Amino acid sequence: MPAIPSFGNLRGRGGRGVRGRRSPVQAPQRRPQPLSASVVDCGVYVGGERRPGTWTHEEAVREVRDRDDGFVWIGLHEPTELQIQGIAETFGLHELAVEDAVHAHQRPKLERYDETLFMVFRTVRYIEHESPTTANEIVESGELMAFLGKDFIITVRHGNHTGLARLRRELDADPERLQNGPADVLHAIADHVVDHFLDVTDKIEDDIDEMEAEVFAPRTRVTSEQIYLFKREVLELRRAVSPLATPLRRLSEGYTRLVPEDVRSYFRNVHDHVTTVAERVEAFDELLTTLVDATLGKITLQLNSDMRKITAWAAIIAVPTAIAGIYGMNFEYMPELNFKFGYPLVLAIILGLCLLLYRIFRKNRWL
16 A cells, blocks of 8 residues: 555535646655554454553554564554654555544545455434433534454544543453454444443433423423423434444445454344344334324414313303493483483393403313
């Protein structure tokens, strides 16, 4: 693989750069920056066991290739273009994959560049909150990329919740899980990401159950806007889960020789879990759509009920208004004007008619 030029010119204002003729005036070559700020860990593994000591990426790959055994696992956290340049040149990483790893904002995918695989995961984290009906954010997403080669795996993560330190410790404590080389690490990462999917979906299911109970409560304060915001959070989870099924299926079907046959069955298991999560997320989305419709239906029913009450009271008030209007016309010859009990009789008639209308409306549940 030829050495990779500076990555600063790969992305222009319009997106990715396109290779063309070189300008006669070349920009000065920028030297790689120190990796200490972005390298989380760098380990050498032989026979599944981690070799003691602290390694640079050059020393690690030299050790493995001199032995012709083992592999290197390097973990990076949000590296810059210049920080990752040295690693990219050492391991022959493709410039387009490196660009994706640096700038992130990718959907889950699997790409093959010569003898290297590049895989993107979207990670999620559940944000604790008092109630799903008042929370502004429930799911936080991040990204995790992996470069897989014959004797190395390089992970690049974006976000503060995507750390692999605990997973690395578990693998270090169980060398048998790394007998198949870097493909075992890739499987462990995929399984780790999908386990988080399962945890998040369990907690979101509890939130949806709570929201459903609130929606159908007699005097609920849940609005369609709140449910829609929750639906957007579920959509964030869906974007992380659904596209991952295809890369996992390809790895389980022998997409590359970098994944041995013994590891493919494990990827099939992870693929099954992703499918299960995707189906649950799809069900969440449909249920939230139903809750939005139910909330709008309740609002419509409430408006109809209010309109009936207003109409009923308007009809009751119309009785004294009509009678008072008639007797307020000041004609000289009108019935009952000179009757001694005319005034109390009219009041009694008004009251009787109002009570009659009130009972009719109550019987028909308008009041």
